[in-house]
Amino acid sequence: MPIKTQTWYPDTCRCSIEQTHNPDDSGYGVQLSKFLSKCVYHEGLSDEEAYAAIYGSPASEQKRKNLLYGHLISDVGLNLSDSVLEEGQSVIKLKAGVTFQWNYDDSRILNVSLGAVTSLKKTNIQAYCDLQFGIGKVIIQ
Ligand SMILES: [Zn+2]
Numbered sequence: 001m002p003i004k005t006q007t008w009y010p011d012t013c014r015c016s017i018e019q020t021h022n023p024d025d026s027g028y029g030v031q032l033s034k035f036l037s038k039c040v041y042h043e044g045l046s047d048e049e050a051y052a053a054i055y056g057s058p059a060s061e062q063k064r065k066n067l068l069y070g071h072l073i074s075d076v077g078l079n080l081s082d083s084v085l086e087e088g089q090s091v092i093k094l095k096a097g098v099t100f101q102w103n104y105d106d107s108r109i110l111n112v113s114l115g116a117v118t119s120l121k122k123t124n125i126q127a128y129c130d131l132q133f134g135i136g137k138v139i140i141q
Helices: 047-055 061-075 119-133
Strands: 002-007 016-021 032-039 081-086 090-094 099-105 110-115 138-140
Touching: 002 032, 032 047, 047 061, 061 081, 061 090, 061 099, 061 110, 061 119, 090 099, 119 138
Parallel strands: 110 138
Antiparallel strands: 002 016, 016 032, 081 090, 099 110
């Protein structure tokens, strides 16, 4: 069965990455083919090291951001999201006033501004991040 390639531009840096996938085999997933170009943060790494930094583990840059967002919208105790109906589809969104503004600084620490969230909840979310991704990997503001 044919292996196909696609180009992926992570939203956490300016690398461009060629990946392979197999439309006939979902178990194949998406795999690294090669880096087409590397950003300033990953240019000193081998392709495998850079891919690991971006996508290789729960604490990697893409997954850290996406897992945190998933936690924010799905954790019932935090109560930061609402299920809203859009064009007949139920969609989970952050409540009004709650934001997910993020950026990676030069040390590749994820800084997240949550907007109108109580300091108690922010403390809880920071503790989740420290446990899930390691201390100092995420700064909640
Ligand atoms: Zn990069």
